[in-house]
Amino acid sequence: MSTTPLLAVENVSKRFNGFVALEGISATFGGNRVTAVIGPNGAGKSTFFNVLSGAIRPSTGRILFEGRDLTAVPQHEFAHYGIARSYQITTIFPQLSVHENVRVSGQAFRSRYNIWCNRDLDRALIDKADAALLAVGLHGKRDRIAKFLSHGEQRALEIAIALVADPKLLLLDEPTAGMGPEETRDMVALIERLAAARTILLVEHKMKMILGLSDRVLVLHHGRLIADGTPAEIQSDSEVRRIYLGQSHGAA
Numbered sequence: 355m356s357t358t359p360l361l362a363v364e365n366v367s368k369r370f371n372g373f374v375a376l377e378g379i380s381a382t383f384g385g386n387r388v389t390a391v392i393g394p395n396g397a398g399k400s401t402f403f404n405v406l407s408g409a410i411r412p413s414t415g416r417i418l419f420e421g422r423d424l425t426a427v428p429q430h431e432f433a434h435y436g437i438a439r440s441y442q443i444t445t446i447f448p449q450l451s452v453h454e455n456v457r458v459s460g461q462a463f464r465s466r467y468n469i470w471c472n473r474d475l476d477r478a479l480i481d482k483a484d485a486a487l488l489a490v491g492l493h494g495k496r497d498r499i500a501k502f503l504s505h506g507e508q509r510a511l512e513i514a515i516a517l518v519a520d521p522k523l524l525l526l527d528e529p530t531a532g533m534g535p536e537e538t539r540d541m542v543a544l545i546e547r548l549a550a551a552r553t554i555l556l557v558e559h560k561m562k563m564i565l566g567l568s569d570r571v572l573v574l575h576h577g578r579l580i581a582d583g584t585p586a587e588i589q590s591d592s593e594v595r596r597i598y599l600g601q602s603h604g605a606a
């Protein structure tokens with residue numbers, strides 16, 4: 355039995371001109387599980403995802419993916435290894451169709467790693483984009499111009515864009531940001547479906563959603579990992595309770 359975790363984070367710190375955004379983070383991740391990363395604004399959650407997706411390099415520490423050290427690997431290679439992400443702010447091409455949005459992402463991935471034989475390239479790319487849209491429930495809107503989708507649909511499209519590289523690890527930064535209860539329910543159902551086949555880490559502020567959806571919760575505070583446990587353990591953790599006491603998003 356292999357004991358190598360999908361992702362191992364070893365003593366990762368990140369400083370911006372002396373400001374400590376992350377400090378000594380260590381954790382391992384793997385399996386078809388949903389792990390939530392929570393913490394107050396500015397805690398370092400997005401910075402953590404930026405490090406895990408290769409967008410920024412840690413000041414110290416290492417990122418191991420299936421045992422390989424990715425710490426110095428360029429960001430564009432992360433998708434090749436099997437790590438993809440969505441962003442806190444919606445990041446799509448508004449003027450392109452839904453299907454084109456996913457295809458452009460697949461194209462960027464493909465041009466560096468020519469994994470399909472030439473004559474089948476376009477067909478394979480189209481099929482991959484269609485499969486990603488099916489997975490997020492947007493296939494019926496594949497020819498719509500992206501800017502005309504609802505906010506919730508645009509967030510789902512971003513996930514389809516991330517899925518086209520068929521990631522083993524999917525990082526979702528506030529996938530329900532700006533959503534009402536109905537759109538949030540749809541997104542939770544989507545994340546549950548996606549978690550059946552991959553490891554998911556998500557940053558979220560909506561506490562009820564986190565507790566219902568996650569197998570595990572990490573709590574960041576001032577760049578430090580102050581708790582790592584099941585939702586029940588996190589709810590009864592006195593330091594976590596103290597941090598969240600009186601915070602408006604804590605009860606959402």
Ligand SMILES: Nc1ncnc2c1ncn2[C@@H]1O[C@H](COP(=O)(O)OP(=O)(O)OP(=O)(O)O)[C@@H](O)[C@H]1O
Nearest residue numbers: 370373375393394395396397398399400401402442
């Ligand atoms: N590129 C950067 N340069 C300088 N400081 C940065 C940079 N990125 C993040 N920071 C700082 O690091 C801290 C953590 O930011 P981060 O975006 O990771 O927080 P967060 O937990 O995602 O917060 P939020 O819940 O508001 O999204 C903040 O104080 C932020 O200003």
Ligand SMILES: [Mg+2]
Nearest residue numbers: 399400401442
């Ligand atoms: Mg953030």
